[in-house]
Structure formats: C-alpha cells, structure tokens
Amino acid sequence: MYMFQCDKRGVVRRHGMHKIYIKIFILFFMRRILAVLIIFVMLAPSLGENVYNIKDSEENETTTSIATYDFLIIAPDQWLDSLQPFVDFKEMHNVKTKLVGLSECLKMNGRDDAEKVKYYIKYAYDTWEIKYVLLVGGRKPGFKERWWMPVRYVYNSFGSGFWAEPKFLSDLYFADLYDSNGNFQSWDTNNNGIYGEWRNGSVDKGIDLKPDVFIGRWPARSEEEVKIVVEKTIDYEEHAYGSTWARRIVVAAGDTYPEYPSYEGEITTSEALQYLEGYNVTKLYTSDGTLKGWRDIVREVNKGCGILYLDGHGNPMSWTTHMPNSTEWIPDFKVTRMIYLKNNGMYPICIVGGCHNSQFNVSFTNTFKIYEGIDKWYRYLYKGENSPECWSWWITRKMGGGSVATLGCTALGYTKEDKKSWDGATTWLEPHFFWEYGVNGTKIIGAVWGKDLRDYLNRYPIDWDSPPESDSAIDAKTVEEWVLFGDPTLPIGGYSD
Structure with a gap:
C-alpha cells in the first residue's frame, strides 16, 4: 500500500494513512493554541494596563512636542509669499513665527469674520503660547466697504449731529481674549450683535479691555504696500542699532487749546521727554517759533530720527496745532x-x-458720494474721510521715507481737558508709553503698547454703570481706539545682534 500516488498530471494525492497524520497534526497544535489563550486571558488586565500607559506616554510626548511660537501673522492667502522674507528674518532673530492665511482662520466658529479671527488668535494663544499678533490687510478698493482683513467696529457712542461718532474701529478687540476669571471676551455681553456698546439704553458691561496678546496691524490695501513695509521693517530692525540717528527724538507741538492758559501739547511732549535718557532731543514748539508749519517737521525728520512725537489736532488726512494763544x-x-x-x-x-489720524476705513471714493445726501457728503470732506488712506498708515508705508511704525487714534482723541476730572486720556497715555520704554525698560514696541494700556486701565478703572460719554466711557474709548500700525515684535532701536 502506498501512502502517496501521482495522478495523470503528476500531482501527489494522499491515500490511507495521510488522514491519521492530519488528525494528529490538528490535535497537537490545538493544545498549544489553547494554552496560549489561557495565558493571554490570565494576563489580560496587566497587558491592558501596559497598553494604557504606553498610550498615555505617547500622548504626553505629543503634548510636550507641540511647537510653540512667539509671533502669529495672519494675512490674506494671496499675500503670504510676500511675507515669507519677513518670517525668515524673524526666525533668524529667534522670534518663532507662524504665518497663517486668513482662509484658515475663517474655518473657526464665530458670528462673523472678525469673531472667527479672534477665536483663531485665542486658539493660537492657548495652543502655541503666542504673545504677539500682526494682522495684515486693510480696506479693499471700491465704493463699498470691504476688507482684506476683518475689522471690529465698537459702539462706544459719542456726540450728536455733525460730530456724532456712533462707532469706530478697535484692534484691541482682537487682543483682549479673556477676562480676569478666564472667560472669553466677546465684547458683546448682552448678546445683541453690537460690540463694545455704550450708549443710551444698552451697555456691554464688564469688558476686560486688557490685552492678552500684543497686536499690531499693517492695514495694507495692496500686496505692493506689504512689500514696502516688509522691506522698511527689516531695514530698521537690522540697521538702526548703534546709529546716531536712532538715538535722536523730534517732538512737535503747540497750543492745543487756546481757550485755556497753558500750551497743552508742549507740556505733554515735555513730560514724555523726561522719561528718556541718552537721546538727542529736537523740540519744535509754536511758543518759541521753532514750529511754524509742516516744513519744519519734514526738515528735522529728513535729518534722521528714531522717534517722532506729534501732539496736537488731526483727521485722517492731516495733523496740525495752534499758534500760542491763538485759534490760528x-x-x-x-x-x-x-x-x-x-x-x-x-x-x-x-x-x-x-x-482720527489712524482712522483706516477712509476712502477717496467718499469724494463722490454726494448721492448719500449733501450733509453726509460734506462731513466726508470736512472730516478728511475722503483721504485715499489715513495719515498714520500713509507715513508708515511711505516708500523711501516716513516711519517704521505709527501709533494713534482711530476716532476722536481725548485729552484731560475733555474729562470732568481733568485727569487721564491721552494726556496720560502718551507720556506713559515713553515711561514704559525709557524707565520700565520694555523694548519691544508691541509690549510697550500693551503694558501702557494695562497700566492705564489699572489707574483709571472702568465704571460700567456710569452713563454714556462719562469719564469712564472716555477712558474706555481711549484704550479701545489706540492702534499700532507696525510689527508688534519690533525692538525699539533695532536688534543688537
């Protein structure tokens, strides 16, 4: 009897005894499989614990390995390539920078685009520990107000009739993420879709107003403007340090309010100067004849200076002040x-x-909006709201000259003379900016801006139960409207390395 036999095709076929061997083979391996299963069941709890710990370890490693950043830049997607040299420059100076397209931010949940951007900043703050934010983009061309980068209008309403100002722009909205209890700051505490409201019958009480991140904006209206400010900013930050011009300050002021006995602008700028040491100071004052007009300012700026401080009156199109004891x-x-x-x-x-020097929603198209009514059209022209771009941005994005960063008001600016207490407003805020830099030693411009606002709110806490246009409402508006056009991570005086 043969165990194997080939068929006609040469394939081996099994006969007889092969069935016995198969049964032995199956029994042998079944016993071993059963033994393995018993051992697995007995050890299953401890194995489960080991798997859980490994998973936790992996999660911990993932958590600790999440990248952190110092600086978040948000820009329209089509402008990102033009910002990459700026990102590379910042990284070279150990500023960890994250560049994000606006479309990514708009994936967040939010009631409008501005809130979506704010939620993204909150996400970046919570996840990457960012400290500084740069919003890139201003108003788009055209008759209709549209934006490259979302903005927030605040309804801390002042005035009536011709000088009525029911709303104004505030970038502080994007920087104030949490209140002192860790609650998200929507700036709409009564949930009516109107932000920062302080007017008869409705107030968004309890807004924190203190910036959690230090924010700046380049309100560029084209990619070419982005390229200009990138080049100027890199030039300044790379070459200002150690130069004689960077240690020079020019101040210009006069008799802000001729109806009062003192020369308010000159007093305020002189106070600011006392906080700076090691600067070569040039004062242009109407009281001594050194300031007769704009040509005096241009002449001194063209000599080179690290700081330019003007204190007087303005609108989106111009800046000026009074001759002493005169309405001229x-x-x-x-x-x-x-x-x-x-x-x-x-x-x-x-x-x-x-x-209004930093009122960056203006447009030359307002020149032609007579169809909105004679009164409204006249206000556009009289208030300088038909300027192609606002004064502060114009000087910042000026090619071949101008400033590297500018701070100013997006709305009606207030001084102590506008308050019943005759204390505070920009009369305190502006000189304290110099104190924060010169005395307290803060060198990064965005941090100087943010700490200045925090100190102001600590000194003048907001009473949300006071009526509209009260001193507290002025204090709130003073910080809400003060905006930085520039790189918030800019080191004043440039990088030393």
Missing part, C-alpha cells in the same frame, strides 16, 4: 506733503496725538 492753525502736515519725506533708511517710530 499752523500750515498742516497733509498726507500729500509726505512726498517730501526723504529719510530713507532712517525711519522713526511715530506717536501722533490727534483725532
């Missing part, structure tokens, strides 16, 4: 006269005290 205005420093700024490579940080 000096020839104003209009945006159209900035073509005479030739301080290429010697760009100052500019602090401008005046109304």
Whole structure:
C-alpha cells in the first residue's frame, strides 16, 4: 500500500494513512493554541494596563512636542509669499513665527469674520503660547466697504449731529481674549450683535479691555504696500542699532487749546521727554517759533530720527496745532506733503496725538458720494474721510521715507481737558508709553503698547454703570481706539545682534 500516488498530471494525492497524520497534526497544535489563550486571558488586565500607559506616554510626548511660537501673522492667502522674507528674518532673530492665511482662520466658529479671527488668535494663544499678533490687510478698493482683513467696529457712542461718532474701529478687540476669571471676551455681553456698546439704553458691561496678546496691524490695501513695509521693517530692525540717528527724538507741538492758559501739547511732549535718557532731543514748539508749519517737521525728520512725537489736532488726512494763544492753525502736515519725506533708511517710530489720524476705513471714493445726501457728503470732506488712506498708515508705508511704525487714534482723541476730572486720556497715555520704554525698560514696541494700556486701565478703572460719554466711557474709548500700525515684535532701536 502506498501512502502517496501521482495522478495523470503528476500531482501527489494522499491515500490511507495521510488522514491519521492530519488528525494528529490538528490535535497537537490545538493544545498549544489553547494554552496560549489561557495565558493571554490570565494576563489580560496587566497587558491592558501596559497598553494604557504606553498610550498615555505617547500622548504626553505629543503634548510636550507641540511647537510653540512667539509671533502669529495672519494675512490674506494671496499675500503670504510676500511675507515669507519677513518670517525668515524673524526666525533668524529667534522670534518663532507662524504665518497663517486668513482662509484658515475663517474655518473657526464665530458670528462673523472678525469673531472667527479672534477665536483663531485665542486658539493660537492657548495652543502655541503666542504673545504677539500682526494682522495684515486693510480696506479693499471700491465704493463699498470691504476688507482684506476683518475689522471690529465698537459702539462706544459719542456726540450728536455733525460730530456724532456712533462707532469706530478697535484692534484691541482682537487682543483682549479673556477676562480676569478666564472667560472669553466677546465684547458683546448682552448678546445683541453690537460690540463694545455704550450708549443710551444698552451697555456691554464688564469688558476686560486688557490685552492678552500684543497686536499690531499693517492695514495694507495692496500686496505692493506689504512689500514696502516688509522691506522698511527689516531695514530698521537690522540697521538702526548703534546709529546716531536712532538715538535722536523730534517732538512737535503747540497750543492745543487756546481757550485755556497753558500750551497743552508742549507740556505733554515735555513730560514724555523726561522719561528718556541718552537721546538727542529736537523740540519744535509754536511758543518759541521753532514750529511754524509742516516744513519744519519734514526738515528735522529728513535729518534722521528714531522717534517722532506729534501732539496736537488731526483727521485722517492731516495733523496740525495752534499758534500760542491763538485759534490760528499752523500750515498742516497733509498726507500729500509726505512726498517730501526723504529719510530713507532712517525711519522713526511715530506717536501722533490727534483725532482720527489712524482712522483706516477712509476712502477717496467718499469724494463722490454726494448721492448719500449733501450733509453726509460734506462731513466726508470736512472730516478728511475722503483721504485715499489715513495719515498714520500713509507715513508708515511711505516708500523711501516716513516711519517704521505709527501709533494713534482711530476716532476722536481725548485729552484731560475733555474729562470732568481733568485727569487721564491721552494726556496720560502718551507720556506713559515713553515711561514704559525709557524707565520700565520694555523694548519691544508691541509690549510697550500693551503694558501702557494695562497700566492705564489699572489707574483709571472702568465704571460700567456710569452713563454714556462719562469719564469712564472716555477712558474706555481711549484704550479701545489706540492702534499700532507696525510689527508688534519690533525692538525699539533695532536688534543688537
């Protein structure tokens, strides 16, 4: 009897005894499989614990390995390539930078685009521990108000009739993420879709207002403007340190309120100067004849200076002040006269005290909006809201001259003379900016801005139960409207390395 036999195709077939061997083979391996299963069941709890611990370890490793960043830049997607050299420069100076397209931010949940951007900043703050934020983008061209980067209007309402200002722009909204109890700050505490409201019958009480991140904006209206400010900012931060021009400050002021006995602008700028040491100071004052008009400012800026501080009156199109004890205005420093700024490579940080110099929603198209009514059209022209771009941004994005960063008001600016207490407002805020830098030693411009606002709110806490247009409402508006056009991570005086 044969165990194997080939068929006609040569394939081995099993006969007879092969069935017995198969049964033995199955029994042998079944016993071993059963033994393995018993051991597995007995050890299952401890194995489960080991698997859980490994998973926890992996999660911990993932958590600890999440990248952290210092600086978040949000920009329209189509402008990202133009910002990459700036990102590379920041990384070279050990500023960990995250560049994000606006479309990514708009994936967040939110009631409108501005809130979505704010939630993304909150996410970046919570996840990456970012400290600084730069919003890139201003108003788009055209008659209709549309934005490259979302904005937030705040309804801390003031005035009536011709001077009514029911709303204004506030970038502080994007920086104030949490209150002191860790609650998200929507700036709409009564949930009616109107933000920062302080007017008759409705108040968004309890807004914290203190910035959790330090924020700046480049309100560029084109990619070319982005390229200009990138180049200017890198130039300043790379070359300002150690230069004689960067240790020079120019101040310009006069008799802000002729109806009062003192020269308010000159007093405020003089107070600011006392906080700076080691600076070569040039004072341009109407009281001594050194400031007769805009040409005096341009002449001194063109010599090179690290700081330019103007204190007086303004609108989106110009800045000026009064001759002493007179209602006469000096020839104003209009945006159209900035073509005479030739301080290429010697760009100052500019602090401008005046109304609306940083009102970045203006447009030349307002010149033609007579169809909205004669009264409204006249207000556009009288208030300078038909300027192609606002004064503060114009001087910042000026090619071959101008400033590297500018701080100013997006709305009506207030001084102590506007408060019943005769204390605070920009009369305190602006000089304290210099104190924070010169005395307290904060060197990064965004941090100086943010700490200045925090200190102001600590000194003048907001009473949300006071009526609209009260001193507290002025204090709130003073911080809400003060905006930084520039790189918030900019080191004042440039990098030393």
